[in-house]
Amino acid sequence: MAGGRVRIRSTGAHYAWLGLEIALVGIICLLVLAIAWSRNVTLDMTPTREHTLSDQAQRTARRLERDVKITVFYNSQEQGKVREIKDTLRRFADQSSHIEFRMVDLDRSPLLANQYGIVNYNTGVIESDGRRLLVRDLNEDELTAGLIKIIEGGQRVAVFAVGHGENDPTNPDPRSGLSQAAKALEAENYRIERMADLRGGIPDEVSLLVVANPRSDFTESEIAAVSSYLEGGGGALFLVEAGSSPRLAALLREFGIEQGNDLVVDERNRLFFADSFAPQVAFFNDQILPYTGAPPAVLPLAQSILPIDPSRQGVQVAPFAFTGTDTWADKDRLVVEGVVPTFKEGVDLPGPVPVAAIARIAGRDDATSGSLVVVGDGEFASNLYVGTLGNRDLFLNLAHLAGRAEALIATRREMLPGGTFSRLHLTAPQARTLFWVSVVLLPLTMLLLGGAIGWRRRARSAG
Numbered sequence: 001m002a003g004g005r006v007r008i009r010s011t012g013a014h015y016a017w018l019g020l021e022i023a024l025v026g027i028i029c030l031l032v033l034a035i036a037w038s039r040n041v042t043l044d045m046t047p048t049r050e051h052t053l054s055d056q057a058q059r060t061a062r063r064l065e066r067d068v069k070i071t072v073f074y075n076s077q078e079q080g081k082v083r084e085i086k087d088t089l090r091r092f093a094d095q096s097s098h099i100e101f102r103m104v105d106l107d108r109s110p111l112l113a114n115q116y117g118i119v120n121y122n123t124g125v126i127e128s129d130g131r132r133l134l135v136r137d138l139n140e141d142e143l144t145a146g147l148i149k150i151i152e153g154g155q156r157v158a159v160f161a162v163g164h165g166e167n168d169p170t171n172p173d174p175r176s177g178l179s180q181a182a183k184a185l186e187a188e189n190y191r192i193e194r195m196a197d198l199r200g201g202i203p204d205e206v207s208l209l210v211v212a213n214p215r216s217d218f219t220e221s222e223i224a225a226v227s228s229y230l231e232g233g234g235g236a237l238f239l240v241e242a243g244s245s246p247r248l249a250a251l252l253r254e255f256g257i258e259q260g261n262d263l264v265v266d267e268r269n270r271l272f273f274a275d276s277f278a279p280q281v282a283f284f285n286d287q288i289l290p291y292t293g294a295p296p297a298v299l300p301l302a303q304s305i306l307p308i309d310p311s312r313q314g315v316q317v318a319p320f321a322f323t324g325t326d327t328w329a330d331k332d333r334l335v336v337e338g339v340v341p342t343f344k345e346g347v348d349l350p351g352p353v354p355v356a357a358i359a360r361i362a363g364r365d366d367a368t369s370g371s372l373v374v375v376g377d378g379e380f381a382s383n384l385y386v387g388t389l390g391n392r393d394l395f396l397n398l399a400h401l402a403g404r405a406e407a408l409i410a411t412r413r414e415m416l417p418g419g420t421f422s423r424l425h426l427t428a429p430q431a432r433t434l435f436w437v438s439v440v441l442l443p444l445t446m447l448l449l450g451g452a453i454g455w456r457r458r459a460r461s462a463g
Helices: 002-038 055-062 079-095 110-116 140-152 179-186 220-231 246-254 391-402 428-462
Strands: 068-074 099-105 123-128 131-135 156-161 190-195 208-212 235-239 257-259 263-265 305-307 315-322 328-330 354-362 368-375
Touching (some): 055 140, 068 079, 079 140, 123 140, 131 140, 179 190, 179 391, 208 391, 220 235, 220 246, 220 368, 246 257, 257 368, 305 315, 305 354, 354 391
Parallel strands (some): 068 099, 156 190, 156 208
Antiparallel strands (some): 068 123, 123 131, 315 354, 354 368
16 A cells, blocks of 8 residues: 555656646747747858848848838739749848838739729839839849838939040940949939039039049049039049049049059959959958948959048048058059069059048038049949949949948849859969869879779789
């Protein structure tokens, strides 16, 4: 009897402890689910990160300070497209609590579609504070552009000077055109205009003046107009080649920026099958241009941009973009085909070489308002190069820096490169390493391993 009672009590204690353990496991599982629900973390293993918003899209969504409602009119027969749109919208909503979206079948809601003026499938409407914006292509880029317009409100104006042989924002030519760069600016809420003659002055509504690779000089009256525009609080971006536009170079010196009239050499980081005269921008001054994680930009035939003491009052100058420590600026600009360039001590400028500088100009009311950004290359934003590595990001971020729109500085989703460039960008050392490892070392290793195994088998057979 006593032994039986002991066994009953032991069995009861065992079930009590088992129940307690099950309860604790259940509580732990619920806590894990709660944490997972509150902190949604996903791993995007795709090579192009198709299921992750770009840095620009994330920054834009987080900038929202008022509620935004997105209504999508879809085609029920295209379920794959519907899922794609819904996943994209959900990623935006995960970045901001101000974003709300709904999916509406266009065929089943003709009255609502008529109220919004929608006649095409897979079209959306962004609403905020009584403002409506139509989005015809519901991909990440178009939605980001729409949110930027909602946030910014009014449209910025960017004027491209075209009267001195500059690269034209309407020209689709691969080498002399800037049409892709201009379209990228349009997507970020800029209205693009052209001015062939600056003598009449630059309108006050202009947020950004772009002068891209002028081949002839400015007149004295145009120089005066640009100077007045900057002193009045305007923003300007100058992409200049060595030895061009003497009057313009003199104006830049007045604002404390001097062109080196040299040729930057980057032998170590040159692209595969390219020469040494397309240096990469290795690093920036983060206090001027915040780091965004964008790939390095490539500047073909770049010159150094050097800060000097400005002759004008109220101007602050600083370089902010530099090539690598193993680059240099060739003062002779002497290029001999088939000859590797060498650094000349005491003559050439050693790296890091500054290739961009900014001048902050005090306005007429003693407030720092004008902004002048100068880059020592006129071609990196052309249609041929703008899709290479980080060139598009660099152009847009410099434009926003000059136009005092720093909130738009970001890294965008990768675009297809132009011309004969490949999506796979390798430097010459990387290409040599890949060749020796994949073509020489691995096959040789397999050959030696196979020979060793065969010799060992023959030795065993002979024994």
